[in-house]
Amino acid sequence: MLEVRHVSKSFRGLRAVRDASFQVPEGAINGLIGPNGAGKTTIFNVIAGVYAPDSGEILLGGRRIDGLRPDQVCAAGVGRTFQIVKPFAGLSVLDNVIVGALHREGSVSAARGRALAILEKLGLAAKRDWPASSLTLPDRKRLEVARALATRPRLLLLDEVMAGLRPTECDQMVQLFRGINRTDGLTILLIEHVMRAVMALAHHIGVLHHGEVIARGMPEEVVRDPAVLECYLGEETDV
Amino acid sequence: MSRSVAGLLALLALLAALPFFVGPYLLSVLTLVLFLAYTGQAWNVMMGFAGQLSLGHSLYVGVGAYAAGALFFHFGIGPWAGVWLAMLLCVALGLAIGFLAFRFRISGVYFALLTIAFAEFTRVGFDHIGWLGGPAGMFLRVAQRDTWDFANFRGPPLMYYYTMLALAVAAFILCAWLLRSRAGYYWQAIREDEEAAQALGINSFRWKMLAVAVSSAMTSVSGVFFAFYYNNLFPEQIFHISRSIEILIGPIVGGVGTLFGPILGAAMVTLLADGLTDALMALGWDIPGFKRVFYGVVLLIVIIFLPRGIWPALARRLGLHA
Numbered sequence: 061m062l063e064v065r066h067v068s069k070s071f072r073g074l075r076a077v078r079d080a081s082f083q084v085p086e087g088a089i090n091g092l093i094g095p096n097g098a099g100k101t102t103i104f105n106v107i108a109g110v111y112a113p114d115s116g117e118i119l120l121g122g123r124r125i126d127g128l129r130p131d132q133v134c135a136a137g138v139g140r141t142f143q144i145v146k147p148f149a150g151l152s153v154l155d156n157v158i159v160g161a162l163h164r165e166g167s168v169s170a171a172r173g174r175a176l177a178i179l180e181k182l183g184l185a186a187k188r189d190w191p192a193s194s195l196t197l198p199d200r201k202r203l204e205v206a207r208a209l210a211t212r213p214r215l216l217l218l219d220e221v222m223a224g225l226r227p228t229e230c231d232q233m234v235q236l237f238r239g240i241n242r243t244d245g246l247t248i249l250l251i252e253h254v255m256r257a258v259m260a261l262a263h264h265i266g267v268l269h270h271g272e273v274i275a276r277g278m279p280e281e282v283v284r285d286p287a288v289l290e291c292y293l294g295e296e297t298d299v
Numbered sequence: 300m301s302r303s304v305a306g307l308l309a310l311l312a313l314l315a316a317l318p319f320f321v322g323p324y325l326l327s328v329l330t331l332v333l334f335l336a337y338t339g340q341a342w343n344v345m346m347g348f349a350g351q352l353s354l355g356h357s358l359y360v361g362v363g364a365y366a367a368g369a370l371f372f373h374f375g376i377g378p379w380a381g382v383w384l385a386m387l388l389c390v391a392l393g394l395a396i397g398f399l400a401f402r403f404r405i406s407g408v409y410f411a412l413l414t415i416a417f418a419e420f421t422r423v424g425f426d427h428i429g430w431l432g433g434p435a436g437m438f439l440r441v442a443q444r445d446t447w448d449f450a451n452f453r454g455p456p457l458m459y460y461y462t463m464l465a466l467a468v469a470a471f472i473l474c475a476w477l478l479r480s481r482a483g484y485y486w487q488a489i490r491e492d493e494e495a496a497q498a499l500g501i502n503s504f505r506w507k508m509l510a511v512a513v514s515s516a517m518t519s520v521s522g523v524f525f526a527f528y529y530n531n532l533f534p535e536q537i538f539h540i541s542r543s544i545e546i547l548i549g550p551i552v553g554g555v556g557t558l559f560g561p562i563l564g565a566a567m568v569t570l571l572a573d574g575l576t577d578a579l580m581a582l583g584w585d586i587p588g589f590k591r592v593f594y595g596v597v598l599l600i601v602i603i604f605l606p607r608g609i610w611p612a613l614a615r616r617l618g619l620h621a
Contacts, residue, residue, distance in 0.1 A: 091484075108498060110494075129497070130494075130497040130498050131497050131498075131499075131501055131502045131503070134497075134498060134499060134500035135500050137505065139497050139498075142494075142495065142498070146492045146494060146495035147495075148487065148488050148491035148492055148493075148495065148496075149491055149492075150487070150490075150491050150556075151487055151488075155484065155487075157500075158484055159484050159487075159488040159496070159499055160499045160500075162481055162485070163500035163501075168324055168479065168480065168481060168484065207495075207499060208498075208499075210499075211499055211500055230513045237528060256530060291525070
């Protein structure tokens with residue numbers, strides 16, 4: 061479904077992503093982990109069209125999407141959430157999701173119907189008339205997901221949606237994504253710091269360090285990989 | 300909702316009946332209120348709905364006024380034809396400014412400065428167009444003040460009042476419809492967070508251009524009205540930044556982004572400003588520039604105490620939906 065081929069992206073000499081390559085097969089839930097500043101969010105932004113890559117290709121279902129604008133990437137079937145949540149603060153929860161649903165729906169009333177169904181699924185239906193600015197952080201994260209799902213993506217990019225959630229809230233989110241993945245066949249790529257969530261969700265994990273993919277594999281393998289331990293904990297030295 | 304509709308209909312009935320109870324002076328003040336309510340509504344589409352601050356809306360009033368005015372002055376073509384030329388020119392100008400700004404990602408304060416710049420150099424430019432009278436102004440023939448000559452938009456003050464009332468009502472309905480349409484949702488999303496809006500598939504460039512087109516088209520009609528109501532046009536007056544301020548103070552005081560804010564704001568500010576000016580005159584104090592100082596003070600008070608404007612606070616008190 062998603063293929064990232066030799067993608068590099070620099071900012072004024074800082075190479076945020078170096079020659080990164082990975083794939084997310086159709087129907088998979090894959091995770092991207094790595095320490096702070098490893099380039100995870102940059103890769104997301106390159107996939108989502110916020111930045112064009114300096115080199116390399118990104119394919120979605122065989123079609124090149126690198127260099128497209130964010131709205132075109134969305135139209136191609138990629139939904140995303142933002143690490144720092146970006147609700148439309150002045151609009152109601154329902155209106156936030158309607159904006160997303162209008163992307164595929166022909167009329168506002170049809171979009172409202174879809175938005176209500178999605179809010180129901182995410183447990184936000186009771187708060188639909190609240191201004192988005194009055195939501196708590198976990199609810200704002202849910203709203204990010206609801207809005208992205210409303211655009212009917214084939215691939216969902218989740219940028220640290222678990223950060224700041226309590227373990228029980230985190231487990232609910234995990235259940236939710238598993239459910240959507242199973243019933244709707246939605247492919248998911250997530251960036252996550254919360255290992256509890258990554259281990260529970262991801263079928264396959266890539267590890268990013270200094271902009272490079274240094275390891276990949278099943279979650280259980282990856283966490284035992286010496287290179288991964290090294291980048292998180294530092295090199296082993298004899299004392 | 301039905302209470303809001305009932306309130307609006309009552310207000311409309313009141314406004315329709317008012318001319319029969321007020322003198323010519325007050326009628327002219329009320330016409331000005333409706334003029335500013337309509338134009339404020341137009342400005343609100345750009346700033347209130349789509350979040351694009353224009354400080355140069357006098358540009359569209361001026362170009363609209365001169366377009367229809369010149370057609371009448373030179374060729375005797377009435378405003379019903381002239382309004383289309385006015386609209387065409389204003390939309391073209393608006394889209395040109397919008398293209399420059401949005402294509403090169405000029406936003407916020409810089410966008411506002413760009414709108415001022417365009418209004419200002421159009422003002423200076425018009426001073427040098429002899430065909431339009433230059434700085435000496437252009438004067439439209441005034442005749443038949445007593446009979447309604449609607450075809451040439453010539454008639455008694457009552458005709459102008461009802462025309463402006465009809466325009467204000469039409470603008471309100473148009474904006475209410477726009478706000479509930481796809482465009483309204485997209486504009487508000489762009490206003491709240493452009494990056495998030497784009498991630499949801501919204502081509503923000505295109506929708507911001509639409510906001511500018513709608514707003515400039517609506518404002519051009521204000522210009523045409525202005526030309527045929529006041530019958531004299533001076534670049535120095537019509538393109539002046541104080542006119543842009545006069546347009547935006549109503550919606551800001553009333554409530555940016557709300558439907559009723561521009562109407563309430565225009566009424567409050569105009570009636571208060573004129574009332575205070577008259578009161579001071581009666582006391583023998585003729586203070587030049589009083590209106591502008593008054594606008595400044597009102598703006599300060601509103602921004603400090605009711606940053607979202609009067610209408611949202613008032614609507615909550617009345618238990619209405621803002």
